[in-house]
Amino acid sequence: MSEIHPFRIDVPQSDLDDLHERLARTRWADDLPGTGWSYGLPTTYLRDLAEYWRSGFDWRAAEAARNAHPQFVTEIDGQRVHFTHVRSPEPDALPLVLVHGWPFTDFGETIGPLTDPRAHGGDPRDAFDLVIPTLPGFGFSGTTHEPGQAATERSAELIAQLMGRLGYTRYGAQGSDAGSFIAPQLGRVDTEHVAGVHLNAAITIPGWDDDGAGYSEEDQAKLAALQDWNANDTSAYASVHSTRPQSLAHAVTDSPAGLLGWVVDVVNTYKDPAAALPEDSIDRDALLTEISVLWFTGTIGSSMRLYKESQQWGADLPSSGVPTAVAVFPGDTTIRGIAEKQNNLVRWTEFDRGGHxxxxxTPDLLIEDVREFFRPLR
Incomplete structure (x- = not known):
C-alpha cells in the first residue's frame, strides 16, 4: 500500500450543473435591518457572492491552475493522502512541507517563488522542494472513516511517513492555524529529520491555570481574551466544530449557500483587520476555489472533525528542540510566552499588514520570512 499514483482534478460537469442549480434555488434568510455584520454574514452580501459563484466564477480555470502542479495520492495507514509535490530546478533545494489549517489548503501563490526563486527575482540559494499534503478529511484526501483520523497529532505522523516515503531525510516544515500544531508535532515525532519549523497564525491556547506570570503586557492582554473564550464571538465557529461537527455537517454538506455563508463568516472574522470585506483581503476567485473544493469533494463535514478529535488544543506541549520561527500578522492572538514554552523559538517577526x-x-511577506528563517539552517 506504499504506492504513489499521479492525480489530476477532474470534476464531472454534472457536479458543476448540480452546484449551479442548487445555488439558483437557494431559500434565503431575511436580514434584520440595521444590524450590519453584527449578527453574522448579511444575506445581501452572501446573495451577491453566491450569484457570482453560480454565474461568474470559472471553476475550470481554477481546476487547470491546480493541475498545473504535479499532484499525487497514496495510502498511509488506511488513509488516502493527496499531495502536491513540486521539485525545484535548483540542485541544492531544501525539502519543505507546507501544512495548511482550516478550511483552506491553498499555497498556490507561494509555490513559484519558493521552488524557483531565481525566476522570481530571488536568490537561488533559497530554493525549496515543496510537499503540500492535503490533511485527512479535507479536499482530495477525502473524508475520514474512523474517529481520530482527523486529529492534528495523527496528521503529523502521516506527514512524517509521507516525507520518508518520498525519500527525504532532512526537511523543513511550515504550518498555519491547525498546521501550527502539526508542524511542531513533526519536530517532536521526526526530530532527527526536521531542520526547522516556521509558523504563522500560530495557535497558543493557555491552560486553565496559566496566570501569565512573566508575560509581556501584550501577552497578558491576549491571555485574558483567550481565557474569556466563551465571551469572544470569534470563537463561536470553533465551539460548534469541537462539540457538534456532525450536526452542522448536514446543513453545510447539503446547501452550497450554507457552506459559503459559514466559511466566509470565518474568513471575515480572521482576515486582515484593515480590510473592509473578505475579498479586500483574499481574491474572490481564490476564495471560491477553496470553497468549491470542499463542496465537490463533500469534505466540509469531515474537515471540521479535527477540532473535536485533536488532543493538542490547550495541552501542555513539550518543545522538540527544533529551531522554530513564528510570524505574527495583524489580528493574530499568538502569545509569545506560550510559544516560547512549547518551542525552541529562535525567530519572532511581526508584520503590519495581512491576517490569518x-x-x-500576503504571500510576499510569508515567502520572505520563510526564506530568511531557513537560510542559516540549510
Missing part, C-alpha cells in the same frame, strides 16, 4: 490566511493574503 497569510499564504493567500
Amino acid at each position: 490566511f497569510a499564504a493567500m493574503e
Whole structure:
C-alpha cells in the first residue's frame, strides 16, 4: 500500500450543473435591518457572492491552475493522502512541507517563488522542494472513516511517513492555524529529520491555570481574551466544530449557500483587520476555489472533525528542540510566552499588514520570512 499514483482534478460537469442549480434555488434568510455584520454574514452580501459563484466564477480555470502542479495520492495507514509535490530546478533545494489549517489548503501563490526563486527575482540559494499534503478529511484526501483520523497529532505522523516515503531525510516544515500544531508535532515525532519549523497564525491556547506570570503586557492582554473564550464571538465557529461537527455537517454538506455563508463568516472574522470585506483581503476567485473544493469533494463535514478529535488544543506541549520561527500578522492572538514554552523559538517577526490566511493574503511577506528563517539552517 506504499504506492504513489499521479492525480489530476477532474470534476464531472454534472457536479458543476448540480452546484449551479442548487445555488439558483437557494431559500434565503431575511436580514434584520440595521444590524450590519453584527449578527453574522448579511444575506445581501452572501446573495451577491453566491450569484457570482453560480454565474461568474470559472471553476475550470481554477481546476487547470491546480493541475498545473504535479499532484499525487497514496495510502498511509488506511488513509488516502493527496499531495502536491513540486521539485525545484535548483540542485541544492531544501525539502519543505507546507501544512495548511482550516478550511483552506491553498499555497498556490507561494509555490513559484519558493521552488524557483531565481525566476522570481530571488536568490537561488533559497530554493525549496515543496510537499503540500492535503490533511485527512479535507479536499482530495477525502473524508475520514474512523474517529481520530482527523486529529492534528495523527496528521503529523502521516506527514512524517509521507516525507520518508518520498525519500527525504532532512526537511523543513511550515504550518498555519491547525498546521501550527502539526508542524511542531513533526519536530517532536521526526526530530532527527526536521531542520526547522516556521509558523504563522500560530495557535497558543493557555491552560486553565496559566496566570501569565512573566508575560509581556501584550501577552497578558491576549491571555485574558483567550481565557474569556466563551465571551469572544470569534470563537463561536470553533465551539460548534469541537462539540457538534456532525450536526452542522448536514446543513453545510447539503446547501452550497450554507457552506459559503459559514466559511466566509470565518474568513471575515480572521482576515486582515484593515480590510473592509473578505475579498479586500483574499481574491474572490481564490476564495471560491477553496470553497468549491470542499463542496465537490463533500469534505466540509469531515474537515471540521479535527477540532473535536485533536488532543493538542490547550495541552501542555513539550518543545522538540527544533529551531522554530513564528510570524505574527495583524489580528493574530499568538502569545509569545506560550510559544516560547512549547518551542525552541529562535525567530519572532511581526508584520503590519495581512491576517490569518497569510499564504493567500500576503504571500510576499510569508515567502520572505520563510526564506530568511531557513537560510542559516540549510
